[in-house]
Each structure stands twice: as structure tokens, then as C-alpha cells.
Amino acid sequence: MSKLLKVDIQKKLKEFDLDVNFELRKGCLGILGPSGCGKSMTLKSIAGIVDPDEGIVSFNNGDETIYFDSSKKTNLKPQKRNVGYLFQNYALFPNMTVEENVAVGLSKDDDMTIVSEMIKRFHLNGLEKRYPRQLSGGQQQRVALARILAYSPDVILFDEPFSAMDTYLKEQLRIELVNLLNDFDGLSILVTHDRDEAFQFCDALLVLDEGKIIAKGSTHELFENPKKVQVARLTGCKNISKIEIVDEYHVKALDWGITLEVSEKISSNITHIGIRAHDFTPAQSDEVNSFDTINATKLEMPFEWEITLANGIWWKFEKPIRAHDFEIPQFLKVDPKNIILLED
């Protein structure tokens, strides 16, 4: 059955105005943006925790349910929306056991066997009588997910689920969440400021900045061709420079003091270029787009070298774990194809 979540909301906030508008038909949509850009506010408006000033939020899976419509003064309570919300800190009820937490959304008429099903599905057997504080971070997340799924929501909203975790736990829980999303046949939205999470979970992405959508499209497309400076930065492009156009295929990178050849014809609205830190290779002095590395500094990471050039360019060079010696090549180059043209 086809599903459709429509969101078109405006809300005045202290620092900026939120104005978000999108439709979601399947899978998981990512909302990527720096902190305080209105991502969480968008999710809360969908769940009904926060009221937008104006706009529409509706869900359709055969029948249309209007969650919010300012023109008709409709504002369905969060209790009636059937939207699951995974909070950043999980918001488990500390005074209830695992079992009670999972069952909390069910009413007396509901089939209680779903609680034991969820306990089993999320590998929480044996922990039923424990309280949230007695659980590890991973177990807490599983309880929160079990609690949401026991309630069988139409839409699940994930509010920066991994932001407060150490790297090891994060990697484990990501796998669990990917599996869960593959099984879940409803719609979901994941809000994050982390490009890796957005890339892993979401087929489509919205990039939000100061309450406005600055880019939307398929995840792969946005990462390959971010088009805008902000988007490039959020998708993890380390090197971004203001440019001066020299001719149709050459630009002067003002921040780096070098002139580079590009593979696409430059239009006048291009103001910046971006180069990903992995896209440089050692070169000879006379090759296209090569430049010297005098006064570069190197920093060793477990699996890569991070080299910072005197002009501020970052280069990341992969290495085996056991290699600890590295001579910075005298010259580096970048393939014209790998220079991303950006608009401000």
C-alpha cells in the first residue's frame, strides 16, 4: 500500500524562521544540518510535541489523516498521531522496568503478547525486571525501540540517536538500527548532523540550514555533487576555497593561492570550489593541477596520514596500521574531475 507523509510547516523561532516543506513516500529520509538549524523542531512538529505557526502535516496510507492544518484549525494531539519518536537520550521511564516501559503505550484492550514478542525480538530476555539505569547504553536503545514498535507506529522519528555515544557503541548500534529499518515497513525520518549516519541510513536527504531547506535529493547524488558550499561542508568536504574565475576551465583558489583546471565549464554563479581530502595524489612538478608541499605538517592516525599544507589544504592518505614512516611527496595534484564547483 502506498504511504505518504506530507510536511509543510512554518514557525517563527528566536534566531530564524523555520520553513520546511517535503513529502516522504517510502523508506528513511535524512535531515542533515548543523546543530540548532531547526531539525529537531521539525521532528517535534510532526510528532505534535510542538505546534507550528502555520502549515500542514498529514499522513496517508489509503485514508488521509490530517495531523495539523492551520487553515482548518486542526491539531491532532500527539496521542492520536501514531508517530513514534526516538529521543536523543531515549527518554525511558526510570521508574518503570523494561517490561513496563515496553508495555506503556498499550491500552487494556491490546494484546499483551506483543510485549514478550518485542522483548524477544530486541534480545532483552532476562532483563524484563530491570530498571533503565541498570542497563547499558545499547540495551537502553533496544528498549526504546521495542517500546516504539510495540505501539506499531506509522512513522518513526529518530532524533540524533547516536550523538551522545562513544565510537565503539555507536558502530554497533548503527548496525542494529539499519537492520530494524530494513524490517520496518513504515516511514521514518532521521535527524542528524553526522554525514556518516545520513549516508548509512537514508536513501534521500534534506539539508537544513537556519530553518530553510538548502538542498534535497538522493543521498548519493548530494554527496557526489553537493552544489552548494554549506552542503559540501555538511557532507564532509574538508577543502573549500573562494575562487576567482580565470577562464572557462581555470579558476584561482583564493584561499590556497593556486590556479586549478576544472573538468566542467564554469558558469558565473560559481563562487567556491571544494576538494575532498582523499582526492589528492602525489605528482611531478609539471603535471596538471600540481602544487608544492613546502612546510606541510603530518599527523598520524591509525589508518591514515593527515597532511596539512602551508596554505591550509588537508590531504588524507590511507596507510596500513603498521606503517609509521611517511615522506610527504614534494608535489601533489588533483584530478580536474574531482574538483567540485560550488555556489554560495
Place this chain on the structure above:
Amino acid sequence: MMDWSPVFISMKTASLSIFITFFVGLIVAWGLIKIKNDSIKIVLDGIFTLPIVLPPTVVGFFLLYIFGVRGPIGSFFLDFFSTKIAFSWSATVIAAVVMSFPLMYRSARGAFEQVDSNLLDAGRTLGMSEWKIFWKILFANALPGIISGGILAFARGLGEFGATAMLAGNIAGQTRTLPMAVYSEVAAGNMGSAFDYVIVIVIISFIAIFIMDFITIRKERQWR
């Protein structure tokens, strides 16, 4: 032989007044944290807190003004129920409630505000009714703070003197509570019987605190 009536009067007054104060304090605190307009919030908070800031005799004066036979509520009760509120046992309860209310209300409010608001929102997105959210999440998680507010309010009600003296007087067998009895005995030069009352009041206070602390600590242990 010691006159036990002040003990019974005080127990009755303190029990009924803590019962009223507890629930009214909770509900008012809940209502207040839901108000979004800050200036309304500040004004209401000021009114509810006033009784602990003002001298008890001043509160008693206001109460006498309202509940006295010529006061708005006092005359209403006199006309329709032919009862006088001032200088009756119910006056001791009113004085105790008014004087202990701010302690209960402020503690409950503080305890409510400490509860992570995400928990309440999580309850809402899981379809829990507002009433269920209040009792099972807000109240349950604020319990330690609420109980300590309850202890303070109970102690304040039990020890209430100034406003009680103004509104209820010091009528033996009717409105003479333990603190009143202590005062009267000392005034009459009977240090011995004053001492007996003092012992009783210390014991009651200690038991109350012990019971409530015991409940709180056990409850908290369970979750941690």
C-alpha cells in the same frame, strides 16, 4: 495528669491539613508549570509563596479578615450554614493549610521541573493520557522531591502558631494545638507540663520524617 486534648487536636489538624495541602499543592504546581505566559506565572507564584514570606500574624490577620463573621467567606458560612469559622477547630486547619501550602507547592513545582520534559513528550507520543502521564511519569519521577515537600509542609502545619492564634485563638479542648499548649503552660509558669508537650511534639515530628524518608529512600533504591 497531662491533658491529652492538644495532642489529639494537633494530630487531627496536622493530618487533615497535610492531606489538603498535599493534593492542592500538587495540582497547583502542575497547573503552574503548564502556564506559558511568564508574567502570569510570576504573579501567581508570588501569591502562592507569600504566606511563608509574611509574618504569620499578618497572614492570620488576612485570614481573620476573610473568614471572620464579617468577612466575605465568614459571613457567607454564617448566613447559609449558621456556622462560625473563626475560633473553631476548622480555623486551625485553615491556618495550617495556608501556612504550609507554599512549602508543598514550591517543593512539588521544583520536583516537577527536574523531571526531563522528554519523558512527558515520550509518554504523549506513546498514546498515554495526560492523567496517566501526570501520575505515572511526572508524579512518580518527582516523588522524592514531593515527599520532602510533604514532610516540610506537615512539620509546618504541626508547628503552626501565629496564624492559628489569630484565626482560631487558644480555646482549651477546641483550638488549643500542641504549640498553643506549650505557650499556655509556659505562660502559666508550668514548665513541667510544657516540657511534656515539647517531648510529644518532638516524637511526632521525628516519626513523620522517619516514615517519609524511609519510603523515599526505598523507592529510589529500587530504580538505581
